[in-house]
Amino acid sequence: MSNERIEWSGNQSQWQNLGWFVACVLIIPIPWAFWRWLDTRCQRYELTDQRLKISRGVFTKVTDDLELYRVRDTRMQQNIWQRMLGLGEVILSTTDTTTPEVRLSWLPDAEALREKIRALVEARREAKGVRTLEAEHDGGH
DSSP states (O other): OOOOOEEEEEEOOGGGGHHHHHHHHHTSOHHHHHHHHHHHHTOEEEEESSEEEEEEOSSSOEEEEEEGGGEEEEEEEOOHHHHHHTEEEEEEEESOSSOSEEEEEEEETHHHHHHHHHHHHHHHHHHHTOOOOOOOOOSOO
């Protein structure tokens, strides 16, 4: 096993379920709110110096790994509610065929996390000697 360092780990914020929680008080049965809380609680992100591990599942656990050298681009976005709560979504464009786009949603300090991922991606690419080739289209000429 390699000597990976955990650089960051976290979960999604329960704020994403606010609408469901309110609906459970007004319309939907309480067990649905509990299920949403549990489902969100069981999703876990772990960022090491080599990869991003995403674990999810209440009864059956699934873990996906994304090697950091496969990340091509990072983006952060926030809707109005996320901005008010200091949360955001980090979006990774990758060369991984099974997960060409990875979304890390409803996270605190998402911009700082995006920058951390970006720095780790560059370091990992340099360590592995990975270079990207970007081709430009000139209209078929």
